[in-house]
Amino acid sequence: MNARQQTIGRPQIPNLKLRKHFKQQTSSGHSSRRSWCLNIGAWCFLGVWSLGLGASAFAADSVSFTSPGFPPSQMDAGGRLVEDWGAVGVKLSGEGVVDAAPTVSAVKLDGVVPAAQAVSQRGAVTLKLTAFRAPAYPAGVDVFTVRVEEKQGRVANVTLALELPAKVHAGLRTVRLGGRAVLTLPPREESGEKPRDWGYCDEASSLRGWAKPAGPCDPAFRNIRAGMGGVPIIYRFSMRPKSEANVVLGFCESHWAEAGQRRLLCKVEGAPSQEVDPIAKWGRHKPGALLFKARDENGDGKLDITVRGASDAKDKNPILNAIWIFPAGPPPNPGQIIAGKLNAAAKRYVDVGGENDQSLYPGGKLEYRIALPARGAQELTFFAACQGGSAPIPDVSAWTSETLRRAAREVWRDWKER
């Protein structure tokens, strides 16, 4: 099964594991925990309980929540979501924003999904953090929603910064710890961060010196970006709306020796898609170039370039070595481009994965600038990896806030009816 097959479709409930887990929990559980739990219904036991066992079940210092058959996660007294990889919290700042400790409690979403919620009155705004477990195969996903509401009847500009473990690496849409995706971020467009004129906007990796081009050629052929895990490589370039350009993509395959392993689907906006097997077309270690008559088709002033691995290829990880963008007109000579003799004539020359490459967004701090109208509200939703699992990667996973919420609702309704 590939990643996509694993993460779409109806939720899969590990029934056998579920029964075993439930049995273990109820037979070994703390007696005081068990007594209140039995009072409010055994199904709730796996959902939410107060960790402060002396306190009432629905107003706690910290709150655990889960989905049937999964080990629980926790929201701590500070409203931070605590996972096996670390904790994620939210820092709010802005004019009229004051500090205040949250009230953390157990709530039910849609009347059935156990969740933890932290609410704090922060002067100009109310901050509400909600977390629940969705039964996404195989380890579950925690959905963490940050909601900011304006309360004083005037426009509010606030900045919301994510607080994460020091060792994480933030990409465009995921935060990773080592090779593990631990947090899925909302689309970067929602951050209020201004994009650069051009750059990559994907979950691919830059690999310097990966390719070993044979013979003299442009040095850009030595470096690549690679879509490990089958993620696409995506670039975006600003251009005059509706204008045209000659776009050249450069490739050099140095891993496979035989054709039929890695095939690439290349889409440049405004031009017909092209599929290429670099070994079949050019050979191993042989630089090659594909030409596209590009056009800003949707008139948004940006040219989108996407390279994907063919879904039925043995190796689904796409690679890309170089990009040239030339003015519209007669097509440039591929041999001269490969030799690096037309770089000066190009409007953009990108050593993909190399020296002059860049991300579309400057990155750095994970901050979201939120402009709230009077009495307005805004939500940002993050997906967190649970114990033994990873966060869904956009472009590979089909999970959305809506489908995760629906999956949680269905599993708890089914569980309740047992």
Ligand SMILES: [Ca+2]
């Ligand atoms: Ca466009």
